[in-house]
Amino acid sequence: MTRHLLHFCALTLLALFSAGAAHAFDESDLLPVDEAFALDARAGDPGSARFDFTIAEGYYLYRHRFSVQALDDSGAAGALEVPRGTPHHDEFFGDVETWRSAVSATLSGLDGGAQRFRVKYQGCADAGICYPPQSREVTVQVAAALPGAGGFSGLPGATGSSPVSSGLAIGGLANPLAPAADALGTDAMPLPEDQAFRFEAIANSPTELLLRFTPAPGYYLYRDRSEFRLLDADGVQLATPRWPTGTQHQDEHFGDVIVYFDQIELPLGLRRSRADAGPITLEATFQGCQNDGICYPPMTRQVTLDLPAAAADQLVSLAAPDADASAPFGVARWLKALLFALGGGLILNLMPCVLPVLSLKALSLAQSGESAGKARAHALWYTAGVLLSFALLGAAALALRHLGLALGWGFQLQQPLVVGALAYLMAAIGLSLSGVFSIGSGWAGLGQNLAGKSGPAGDFFTGVLAVVVASPCTAPLMGGALAFAFVSPTAVAISVFLALGLGLALPFLAIGFVPALAQRLPRPGAWMETLKQVLAFPMYLTAVWLLWVLGKQHGVDASAYALAGIVVLALALWRWEKSRWGGSVAGRVAAVVLLLVALWPLWRIPQMEPPGAVAETGNGSVAYSAQTLDALRDDGRTVFVNMTADWCVTCKANEKRVLDSDTFRQSLAARDAVYMKGDWTRVDPAITAFLESHGAVGVPLYVVIRPGHEDVVLPTVLTFDAVEAALGAP
The missing domain is CATH 2.60.40.1250 (Thiol:disulfide interchange protein DsbD, N-terminal domain)
Known part of the structure; x- marks a missing residue:
């Protein structure tokens, strides 16, 4: 061997x-x-x-x-x-x-x-x-x-x-x-490449090509090692391929990738600005391997297709890109992405998922009224925590994607261990603000700072916590900038993440460095203790929300385990506080034992089986699958696709305001359209592939698919008018 x-x-x-x-x-x-x-x-x-x-x-x-x-x-x-x-x-x-x-x-x-x-x-x-x-x-x-x-x-x-x-x-x-x-004498002889991987293509409609790949038995094709382009096709551009669901495969050459062992048909949309019929030449480059054998070099095939004439409503404007935009990482596009990231981070301060953590910072800034120097120190340490966290989180997402893992922005809240740990942390912060315990300089003084007390470590860690909780909310605000970051060189991508962090920290920097704004903060006084106790309740509500997300990921038993763990955690913190004032060593030992018991559910929850997916939900939607979507396309049905997640606040707001309404259901019924819903609460490579195929790095994503038309991606903040326009006339 x-x-x-x-x-x-x-x-x-x-x-x-x-x-x-x-x-x-x-x-x-x-x-x-x-x-x-x-x-x-x-x-x-x-x-x-x-x-x-x-x-x-x-x-x-x-x-x-x-x-x-x-x-x-x-x-x-x-x-x-x-x-x-x-x-x-x-x-x-x-x-x-x-x-x-x-x-x-x-x-x-x-x-x-x-x-x-x-x-x-x-x-x-x-x-x-x-x-x-x-x-x-x-x-x-x-x-x-x-x-x-x-x-x-x-x-x-x-x-x-x-x-x-x-x-x-x-x-x-x-x-x-x-x-x-x-x-060396065996019969495992690989086929010539044109027999190992057959490639065919037809013009399926005026605005769509249908490609067919047929690997021979014992061979497989890579999804992400493929590229398509048109040769000498004026007025016609290729849209993003709609790859069917493949097989997750651990490849010795490219790591964890998506491959296809059987014949697949790949719809490839066309964007046309001219209606006349005529020939076009498609060049396809792809790569595959023999199972447990050799890997073929990239293969290129060309086919000439007769494209039928297009109707007037199938034409779109193909604006010529400027010199900067034609380059993948042009300076103009980079500056535009930085501007969007900065604005998205600034708006992020108003998002509900960030508000509980910002409440801590508001209290800290109120306490910093002692001097201008202390206010600047608070702002700088908080900004450092935000920037470093965004840089690390962005680098992790980029690294995992480069390794072939199907991850998008906000991936940390797809992990039940992270969700459970955040629920524990929010509950502990709430208990500290409520006065159940206060930890001094001995054991984990950082936790006291995290609970809102002044100091560099507390300011820095508050910035870290703000990023962890806030990052899933950023995708709706700056999807284009994040999409640009995910396809840019690493240094360019990290600059976009840093701009996002700077936008999040900008209000506190302004307060720290503009004396006029700092002077408008209320002076320290007895009211701060009351405010501190009031701010505990947003923390409790955030913990409840996280427990709900955990239940969606791993069922109601997971929520119950975590809730029981939080109760034991509260008992451990209370017992530690009692022993700290009483000087009892036995009490501290008991508190540590209780703390270990409280952490046990965090080890148990990831091992629990997630609840099974359902094909139909109460609001009449069909669970997303690439096969079902392909079947609906073949039947000529209009499909409204909603990619969502339970931890996405914007998703839930859109559903409550638009998608769960009778008006939306009547609009679908009038067009015989299907409402398809994909749940990205847990890691799902098929949904991630759909997001990537439409240039999205996170949820929400709303796409209207109509026969004979290009897919329409709707804004992340939905309106009835936008939905009606995308669905077309009944």
């Missing part, structure tokens, strides 16, 4: 490192494979068949790469007799034998009559170019063996062959198609 693996690695490395030389070689100088190695299969002596090769000058065949397999049930009773070859030390196969000029092999012990055989072979040119492994099926009319005869007389037979693709291996002994296993 180790030797097999070494041969495979050597072949692959050769293909990679010799790519530059391959482009310099003129393949037209090489003979077609059936001229370089002309095969003639005929009857030999009675009960045998001969396989003769005529080898062109300057070419040679490998002896160890030659085999004959009888395909009929009668099979071959004898062994294949092949002559010795010329010894040759090969760079990758080691000491081998080769044939030149001509060679003849005999297979004996056969029954009489028409026999079918599969002949496998591989050869190279002295120029350093090798052909991929070849396979031919031939039929030979074998003469019956004479009873009792020791010798045989020749009887001519008919031959036939069906040549397969003779694509060339570039740059040395073998190419990426060369099978390491078969080279």
Whole structure:
């Protein structure tokens, strides 16, 4: 096995490192494979068949790469007799034998009559170019063996062959198609690329192409290693491909990826500014592998399609991009993304999901009225916590996506452990603000700062907490800027996340550095204790919301476990406070034990089975699946797709105000449209793929799909007018 693996690695490395030389070689100088190695299969002596090769000058065949397999049930009773070859030390196969000029092999012990055989072979040119492994099926009319005869007389037979693709291996002994296993005597020979991966395309409608990929059995195709473009198609642009649901696959080359083992049909939308019919040329580049075998290099196919004429309502404006926008990371687009990120972060201060944490900061700023210097320190430490957290969170999301994981913005609240821990934290902060406990400088003084007390650590950690809770709310505010960040170089992307953090921290920076604003803050006094206790209740409500999200992710049992853990946590904190004033060591030990008991549900909850998805929900929606959506498309139905999550406050507001209304349901009924809902509360690669296909990095996402029309993406803040316009006339 180790030797097999070494041969495979050597072949692959050769293909990679010799790519530059391959482009310099003129393949037209090489003979077609059936001229370089002309095969003639005929009857030999009675009960045998001969396989003769005529080898062109300057070419040679490998002896160890030659085999004959009888395909009929009668099979071959004898062994294949092949002559010795010329010894040759090969760079990758080691000491081998080769044939030149001509060679003849005999297979004996056969029954009489028409026999079918599969002949496998591989050869190279002295120029350093090798052909991929070849396979031919031939039929030979074998003469019956004479009873009792020791010798045989020749009887001519008919031959036939069906040549397969003779694509060339570039740059040395073998190419990426060369099978390491078969080279060493097994039958795991990979197919030529046009047989391993069939590609077809048709014009499905004036605004849609339908592509079909057919991997051979034992082969798979990568979803994210594909690219499509039109050649010389003025007035026509490609939309985003709508990939069907694939299979999650741990790949040794690209990590955790989506692949397809079976035939798939891929709708590819067209955006047209001209209505006339005419031909277009589509170029498709894709990559795939043999299961437990070799990986093919990227393959490119071109097809010419007759595009039918389009109706007036199927045309869109294709504005020519400016010089900056045409570049993926142009300066103008970057500055625009930074501006949107800064504005989104500023507006984020008003979002309900951020308000409880900002309540803590408001109290802290009120306490900082002692001096202008202290106000600036509060603002700077809070800003540092916000910026660092956004940078780390953005870097984590980028890194996981680059590794092939299907994650989007707000992914941390898809993890039940994170949701449960945040519920614990919000409850603990509320208990501290309510006066149940107050932790001094000994044990976890940082927690006291987190509860709103002044100090650099408390300001910094409050900024961290604001980002963790606030980040899922950012996608509706700045989806375009985040989408730009996710496809930009890392440094550019991080700058967008930092701009978002700066927007979130901007009000507190202004208060810290503008004395006139700081002077408007109320002076410290007895009212602060009352405010502190009042601010505990937003924390309790946030904990309740997080417990509800947890129940949606892992069922009501998960919520009950977490709620019980929070009660034990409250008991542990109360017991610690009592022992702190009483000086009881036993009391502190009991508090620590209770704390460990309280943390046990956080370990248990991720192991619980999530509730099963339902196909129909109470509001008449159909649960999202790529197969169901494809079936509805094929039926010519209009589909309103709502991608949502239980932790998305904007999603819930839109549903309450628009999507759960009788008016919306009547609009759908008037158009015989289907309401499809995808729940992204938990990690779902299929929904993430749909989001990515429409340029979204998070929820909410609303898409109207109409037959014969381009998909319409609606604004993240829905209105009835926008929905009606997208659905079209009834």
